[in-house]
Amino acid sequence: MGMRLIARFTARCGRLLLVLAAVAVAAFSLIQASPIDPVDAYLGPQVAQVSPEQRTLIAERWGFDDPAAVQFVKWARNLANGELGWSHVYNAPVSDIIASRFRASLSLLAIAWLGSTLLGFALGVIAGSHEGSLADRLIRLYSYTLASTPIFWLAIAVLLLFSVGLGWTPVCCASPPGMLRADVDWLTRLHHLLLPALTLSLLGVAQIALHTRARMLELMRSDIALYALAQGATRRDIAWRHGARHACLPALTLALASLGELFGGSILVEQVFAYPGLGQATVEAGLRSDIPLLLAIALFTTLFVSLGNAFADLLYRWVDPRLREEVRP
Amino acid sequence: MMPSVTATLRFDNRRLRTLLIALATLLALGLVLTGSALLGEQATRPDFQARLLPPGIDHWFGTDTLGRDLFSRTIEGLSLSLWVGLLAAGLGTLVALVLAVISTLGRPFDAAVGLLVDMILGLPHLVLLILIAFALGGGTQAVIVAVALTHWPRLTRLLRAELLQIINADYVRLSYHFGKSHGFVLFHHVLPHLMPQCLVGFLLLFPHAILHEAALTFLGFGLTPGQPAIGVLLAESLRYLSAGHWWLGVFPGLGLLLTVLIFDRLGASMQALFTPREAQT
8 A cells, every 4th residue: 555655656746747847848838939029028118218239138138039949948957956047027036036925825825725615615515415405505506606706806896895895904915005024913914814815715615515515415315314314313413424524525635626726816816905925926927028937937836736636636545445446547 | 207208298497497597698698799789889988078977877887987888898898708708618619629539549649638638737727828828919819719728628538538438339330340431430420429518518618718818808918908808897997996986896797797607507507408427516
């Protein structure tokens, strides 16, 4: 068992490296193909004030005159040495930007992930154990509606309600204007984090609730449930004693496997709340052609999401013995 | 046990519901398209006498900072969304079908498609969308291509499994024994069999395509600010929210939500009718 797990783990890692390499090549080619001139995008409206000589100097300094293949080899070699490059937009090393931005996003992502998993699971168990009841219908309606809601609009709506209308939470950013992030105590930080995190946590609820509901239905229609009912257990007993156990790991796996969607949601939510996280940096890098940063974010998020997927896969195999025995072709 | 005759005569609940949803979808589609035909001009015509009016009799959804009628802009935006979604979902389905056929050609092809699937699922959707839209320089076409190129993996997996079954079916083997060519078998036996799956896949893709188009546009990678797309309207609204102009942010998104919801439900009920095996959740 242990050996097989190790073998599976190494195979997974190999696959992950392959995927990362493929993403690196694809992302690089996509960026090379872009008709947007990085120097123009960097200069923005100031382009009129820059002489052609200065322009060529910038292009030369950044190495844009080299052929694409040469640029790629240079970039890959630097990457292998742990050198991600220099971000033009933030005027700092890319690795620093990613580290600091990801730290800001991580608390957002973590709260949202936990919130959506727990809420989705609870709703799924309640809906699935009382099939056809009012609660089930409401939860299903809620999930369907939520699944069709543009997350950035949801963010706008809660911003209007809680920040503009009721004034309970700040309108933007991760700290009060004029204050450095380091000087802000954790309560203020939490205050700024609360609304974006809650909005983001609503994103994943629908999928997990519907999935858990399906699992619960399966169980409630099974002989196990019938036997327990015959012994005098209530539906609620069955739901939480048998059903929740039956459905909790699939829900967790699903939650781990949907990290990509969560990150995508965080890009939009951070944009609405002007929250200085990795998502906002992604948009900024894309709009202002910060190529080293954009490439590094693509690789970093792939790693983040793929690790989630791999972990979900391992977890599933560990829980479900039928999958463990299966030999993959 | 119910006698089979009554079972076929009975107007099945699910069918009835699907029919109702389909009618509602058609109605919504008709409303949006005629609305955009009638109000299209109003959507971009500024009226400086009527700037930032709250919702009222004259302007149901209010007006924006240039005095443009928000209702017309929302309808126009929805019709833009529908067109973009239609093209993107159609292209996406086509990509899924082609890649599924390719993946059944042999082991190396299967492995290549598998790597592509892993790659697309490994990158967060929105990051990949941004990369592709960036590569194409933004604009409507870029959004369509980006959405089409990122939404195929699920459908490809489904179609691939289905294809593998069909290829090994007796009637396909028989066809080969009769000396029919690959092309003949593909177009006469395989593709017709896949049509329901493709249709359902397309319908399920459609709401996602609309949502992602709006998201990309909202972030500034999609449709240009001159077009009254929902994403543009919402991005513009951000500047006026804290000043209390709530209608700018609420109505366009609500319209988008309803449109997506109705198509999502249509897709799900079609799925339940055509391919009950996959429609469990």
